[in-house]
Amino acid sequence: MSELQELTAAVEKGNRKEAIRLTNLLIEAGMPPMDIVETGLVPAMSNVGEKFKNNEIFVPEMLIAARAMKEAMAIIQPLLTAAGIKPKYTAIIGTVQGDLHDIGKNLVAMMLKGANFNVIDIGTNVPPEKFVAAAKEHEAQLVGLSALLTTTMPAMKTTVEAFRTAGLNTVKIMIGGAPITQEFADEIGADGYSPDAASAVDLANKMVAA
Ligand code: B12
Missing domain, CATH: 3.40.50.280 (Cobalamin-binding domain)
Incomplete structure (x- = not known):
């Protein structure tokens, strides 16, 4: 499994520590932050939604996954925000x-x-x-x-x-x-x-x- 796939799996399972570790790892490896979001994090929530629809998981699992996603996003947020220019x-x-x-x-x-x-x-x-x-x-x-x-x-x-x-x-x-x-x-x-x-x-x- 690639690190990106591991990140998807960690978020899906709601494993916050792993999600944070892998997000940092991918950033350090030079992956563009938005690619981490789009190809690592978002697919995790799609999988979670699918499983919820099929009654394989329930609201608590969905919530735990969402929390892991948010913590990973909190690492990425500052990297996406442009520095110093006054917004118009x-x-x-x-x-x-x-x-x-x-x-x-x-x-x-x-x-x-x-x-x-x-x-x-x-x-x-x-x-x-x-x-x-x-x-x-x-x-x-x-x-x-x-x-x-x-x-x-x-x-x-x-x-x-x-x-x-x-x-x-x-x-x-x-x-x-x-x-x-x-x-x-x-x-x-x-x-x-x-x-x-x-x-x-x-x-x-x-x-x-x-
Ligand atoms: C995580 C989640 C939750 C978490 C939310 C945690 C949180 N802090 O957000 C919790 C557990 C709280 C939750 C609760 C519920 N959920 Co829910 N949830 C989801 C899940 C799995 C993922 C949503 C998500 O975050 N997706 C990832 C993000 C990145 O995608 P996105 O939100 O679509 O956003 C993208 C675009 O849509 C767009 N976009 C979004 N907003 C905006 C705004 C603008 C301006 C623009 C331009 C674009 C844009 O850009 C985004 C990024 O690309 C979805 C399944 C799914 N596949 O959507 C179900 C889902 C939305 N939930 C569902 C349901 C039924 C519920 C509950 C009613 C369950 C219950 N029985 O209690 C409650 C409702 C609570 C409430 N009143 O809101 C259903 C909705 C069915 C329907 N058609 O109405 C879904 C589809 C699951 C399913 N397959 O059945 N849920």
Whole structure:
């Protein structure tokens, strides 16, 4: 098994110490940090999701795996963040009301920081009015909404509507998360959708420049 495969296995099993050790090892070996995320860490969560769906594992195992993933990501985060240049744009990011999943959202936040956005992460289970208040307070150009549950997708619609009602029409809203599609984004009037963290950065740059 390669070290990358070992990392995937360690995160899947929720073995935090191994996940940290292998992440550091791969960094020292010169692997680009984003490659570690995309080819080592993210596949672990896909496997976990598959096993959960098949009733091979349950919520506690999912939680332990998520914690191992987060600790590995915490090592990678500083390496992705650009040093010293003053950010030009501010983005608010959060997971919508009713939804506690934050790994994907954190990844998008990390990537945006790396692309020199000033990112204000307002956490999970965020009600629409909190998104609106944060965008006003920080004079954000961009808002990112994350949802991982089909049952919380309607909260994205309510959040987009809250922005429109508040008259914040210049704030661009991008959405994402495993069950989200471009079709859904169009349906609820979001300005953009992206399937992953890397393309979220391209989308964000396009949206703020428009
Ligand atoms: C880890 C996990 C959990 C952990 C979350 C820990 C945490 N801190 O996040 C815990 C154990 C808490 C959990 C709980 C639950 N979970 Co869960 N969970 C997962 C799991 C295995 C992985 C999610 C993940 O982190 N993926 C890795 C990240 C990197 O991927 P991602 O989130 O998709 O993000 C990427 C893109 O989507 C995109 N993206 C994400 N957000 C955004 C935002 C923007 C703006 C943009 C542009 C892009 C973007 O970019 C990211 C990076 O590339 C998924 C399975 C899966 N394959 O998704 C199930 C899954 C999402 N969970 C599921 C369920 C059912 C639940 C529970 C209801 C279980 C229960 N019975 O209690 C609860 C709900 C709790 C709640 N209210 O939120 C189901 C959802 C089914 C559905 N269709 O609705 C899934 C799909 C599992 C399954 N196969 O059944 N879960």
